[in-house]
Amino acid sequence: MKTALIIRHTPYEGIAGFRAPVEAAGYAIDRIDVTDPDFANVDFDQPDLVVMMGGPMGVYETDKHPWIGGEIVRLARRIMLDRPTLGVCLGGQMMAAAMGSRVYPGPVKEVGFAPVAVTGAGQSSPLRHIADVPVLHWHGDTFDLPERTELLASSDHYAHQAFRRGNNILALQCHPEMGEDPRFDIWLEDEPYVAQAGLTVAALRAQHDRHGAAAVAAGRQMIGDWLDRLE
Template sequence: MKPQLKVHYFQHIAGEGFGSCYEYLKSLNAKISATEFFALPVDLALDIEALPHIDDVDLLIIMGGSMSVNDEANFPWLKIEKRWLRRYLAQGKPVIGLCLGGQLIANALGAAVSKSPHQERGWLPVRKTKHVPAHCFHLPEEFQVMQWHAESFEIPKGAIHLAENDGCRNQMYQIGQNVLGFQFHPEITPHALNLFLETDDIDDQYTGKYIQPEKALKLSNKNKFIQGNQILNQAIEYVLQRSSEVVYAKCNKA
């Protein structure tokens, strides 16, 4: 009997939950659990042992958030989260990072996260980079997805740069065949977008030519969400399948 897939996600703020991939994972009969960092007291000295045991996680999904990965002074659990991530990544297990999540993976591996050349907010085009190796995660040549960030990651050492756009060159990367880091939000749903709009003082924080007004975002057509959601489901399938192939190959060699 095939063991049940154990999926864990890290959530950093109340308004950025699991998004579109919840239904897809439930269709795989996944057991889903979460660490809600936003619910922890700010002054809590979180111990790494309070996070899940790595053996109890088959797939990790790291959600977005309004804080900076560099703001460990105000969010002390960031340091513990990054330590746990390094342990998890050392095991070669599958992980997907979304926006802040992609920044956290990169930063945990030594890559810088800093102010983006341009802030991005809204439905913006992203394109696949040139000369991506054939074995890498397959992206459309160009697609439109939700952006919502003021900082961006450097591509971690040893990673493959998968996607870019004019506002922010580093939009997506891959490490091995088990790690995919996104700068954009493929998981966004109409409900999640409404939560973003309700909880973020967007017109005060975001400026520039890659910023779409709140009124336009409130009128987003439901069809706009589909392609990003499909990309995320395919990304989940990719890291799970490729990670299983690696484990199978190692077992056969043994």
């Protein structure tokens, strides 16, 4: 059976809605947290699929999180080998850094459910499934677009919402996996972060109730399409 390794940067940001299409594609899922003592020894080359999830830290906060450097080195090698790799939010930023791009604080906190604008390249990619669908955003950092990649989506606040290199490397800034996972309640505990984005917890919960199911359905279609195209 094919293997998929989920790398969690925090326990409350797991594979969530993406689990169903990954399992349907025939992958046995394993996961590891970056705080696990064994994480430093994980071979990133070995799994058939690696999924890098989100987290509250910044790629540039290596002083606070010394594991970041080693993760980027191993991720860079996997990407160089063109092994199927998916990154979500922080995971996507990690991929950008591993491909030599700068990751840095953005102009605003982008939080809440809103659609992304899919580019021309995105219309022929798996991102077409989330075009015009409000999906969750929860970040304040961004990245320069890596060389030899295609920009697939943008938003009003951030030009770089998704990119790919070929069929095997896909990075997302937004969270199309979120909308039905009960761990979202933990995200909402960070009320100051929500307030910095000009929202209230009540308003964000209402958005989640209104858009969550459709966002996850579209996200599952997107990932299923991406998995079907892997080389």
